[in-house]
Amino acid sequence: MENMVTNSDNMSTALLHDYATLREIGEFYKEIELSLPKMQATEAHQLDDFMQISEYTKIIRMLYNASYLTKDFSEYALSLLGNTHFNLGLTAGLPSGFTSSHKYGVWKNNGKTELHDCDIIYHQGKAYLLAVMSQGKDEYELANVIKGISKLVTDRVQNKIVSKAGLIDYCPVLDVIEVG
Numbered sequence: 001m002e003n004m005v006t007n008s009d010n011m012s013t014a015l016l017h018d019y020a021t022l023r024e025i026g027e028f029y030k031e032i033e034l035s036l037p038k039m040q041a042t043e044a045h046q047l048d049d050f051m052q053i054s055e056y057t058k059i060i061r062m063l064y065n066a067s068y069l070t071k072d073f074s075e076y077a078l079s080l081l082g083n084t085h086f087n088l089g090l091t092a093g094l095p096s097g098f099t100s101s102h103k104y105g106v107w108k109n110n111g112k113t114e115l116h117d118c119d120i121i122y123h124q125g126k127a128y129l130l131a132v133m134s135q136g137k138d139e140y141e142l143a144n145v146i147k148g149i150s151k152l153v154t155d156r157v158q159n160k161i162v163s164k165a166g167l168i169d170y171c172p173v174l175d176v177i178e179v180g
Contacts (some may be wrong), residue, residue: 005080008105032068034058048070056118057131060103064120078120088143089117090130093150095158098123106139115142119150123157 004012019027029036034144061067063081066074081101092098102119118131132149134142 002080005103006083006085007037008084008086008103010107026079032059032062036079049080051117053131053133056103056116056133057129060118060120060131063101065127081120086117088140089115089146090119090121090132090141090150091117091148093152094121094154095151097155108139111137113137115139115140115146116151117146121154121157123154128157 001012003009004016021099024034026036031062033054048050055175063074063077064070071079081103082099084102084104085103086102089104090102094100098120098121100121102117103109104117112135114133116131118129120127120129128154129151132146134146136142
């Protein structure tokens with residue numbers, strides 16, 4: 001589990017299917033009121049799942065609010081997300097004094113690369129959620145675009161435009177950015 005989260009390792013994720021059937025996964029999605037991800041065959045004849053950004057962020061919010069897992073398990077999951085080994089994208093755009101717990105993913109298929117990054121970003125005892133899903137040809141170019149978005153948002157946070165209540169209820173997100 002740790003390798004799956006900290007390295008966004010798709011092979012580790014695939015191992016979970018040895019322990020959880022598609023039916024059990026479907027029941028979990030139904031329980032947390034998410035639609036089952038759309039499955040699509042890839043070039044390697046593996047199944048790939050697709051999730052809407054609103055559903056992706058819902059799972060992250062559930063961890064932050066400890067609304068599905070216990071507080072201890074939610075904190076443990078967030079600590080794993082805080083130790084992710086990916087330092088490009090949203091985290092690269094964070095200035096000093098900002099930290100994050102984030103889930104990222106890179107997927108390459110049919111000459112396209114997708115880079116998705118979803119962070120709970122902490123600053124001065126408050127937190128906000130920022131998620132970007134991008135698609136293009138080059139992973140590093142996508143990471144630089146996401147870094148720019150992160151910098152733009154953190155500049156606004158530093159200017160106290162984000163809610164003072166804690167994790168903001170709504171943050172405009174970009175569904176897909178086509179780069180290149």
